[in-house]
Amino acid sequence: MAEAAIWEFKGGDVLFREGDPWDGLYLIKSGNVEIFRERGGKTIQLGLQGPNEFLGTATIFTREPRTAGARALSDLSVQFFDSEFIHQNFGFSNPAVALLMKDVIGRLKFVNQQLTEARLQQANDTPPWHITLRHIRQLINLLIVLLRSLTFEFEGKTYFQTSNLGTLLQDVLRFRSDYADNLFGLLTRSGVLTAAETEAYGLCLVNPSISKLQAFLEFSEKTERLEILTPNAQETEALPALRLLVQLMDLPGYGDVIPIDRLAPFLEKLWTEVPGIESAMVLANMGFVSILDDGRVRLDCPKILQYTYFNQILIGLHTLTPFLLD
Known part of the structure; x- marks a missing residue:
């Protein structure tokens, strides 16, 4: 039976770079690792990983090249699992398990790409409000889909329950809960949406206007033309x-x-x-x-x-x- 090897690295050593062939998984035993991508001569930090975390899971099933690089930030000890060891010991020979894990990892790759885009925009000196604008547009697009299918009529008004919206924004758009609340709050405080507490259904949107949401998407499509107007x-x-x-x-x-x-x-x-x-x-x-x-x-x-x-x-x-x- 194949065995996992223990490898040692010094601070600054690169374990692998984006685009390198996938050759196995790394389990961090001690030390810390920076996950990064390089774009236009700049290094974009995507995250940090430490003891008891795996490196290389994003392409474990597809065996595509590495989607990001990994660099030791200090003296580092990792346990390396090659392909043979993984398939003998991790139980992925079960087709159902493999299919489920492939789906989960596919979603994580999508999230990682979103994070990379946000970090790249920040690194390229894109004004932060351009990023928040993109995020509120994503929120509005999701809301339009939900409003077209999940509203209900009660006492002559149209309602949409918001109880599960926060969780959905975290799962689908990966917004942190307080950030999602702030973006949603902009839509209600501005008057584009109206929210009210109801005895039977909790916090709901009342008579939400899809046309107003679509109008904002059209209005904000050309970011470079946007400006805050001060009424005389x-x-x-x-x-x-x-x-x-x-x-x-x-x-x-x-x-x-x-x-x-x-x-x-x-x-x-x-x-x-x-x-x-x-x-x-x-x-x-x-x-x-x-x-x-x-x-x-x-x-x-x-x-x-x-x-x-x-x-x-x-x-x-x-x-x-x-x-x-x-």
Whole structure:
């Protein structure tokens, strides 16, 4: 029967590099190891491993080349298991066990790739808020999928239970729990989503708007064009009217093009001293709407949503530090 060998390394020694052929597993007996990748002349640290942890599990079944390098950070002692030893002693000859482990390791490789991308962006001096923006976009995409299938109706309102959302964000997107809470909080504090405690179902999203979430994805697609806009005095005064327009976007028969005679009564309730049609002209002069020749008003939905909701999200993203599970 094959036996496992004990190998010794000095601090700074490289056990293997990304792209090296897979030749077996390493079990750390003493010392610490840095897991790294090299990109553009830079070394990207992916993590640290210590005693009683294995190196080389990511490609144990596929036998693909090493997906990352490993370097000793101190005097290091490892036990090396070659292919023959593994298949004789680790019980992977059972096809069901092998299939299950292959699936688990495949998921871990995907997570590792996500972590690598995040670390590479940080190493390339990408502003941290670009990373948090990418993460909130991932969160929104996941939410849209869930909202399309897991909402329910109760007393005339649409609800979505959030009780398992945190666990899902950790398992699927690998967000640390407090980081996931902060990202989700940006969506509720900005008003893009509304959350409320219910006696029967706990914390729920109430009447969640998929269209608002999709609008943010469209708005934030070109990162280099994004900027936080500071409303001037006139725009600040117009915010109640802009919030009204957002509500009308989701109502049947309104949307992003509204007959001016239907819009005017709503505006007159907000600006009692200004006739509704003149109010629409004021909004048009600020660039929030345009008056069409046929007497309808076209809403500039991205701009309206930025002033009412999206600015707050961008401000919040600048304050967050991205945290993924290792």
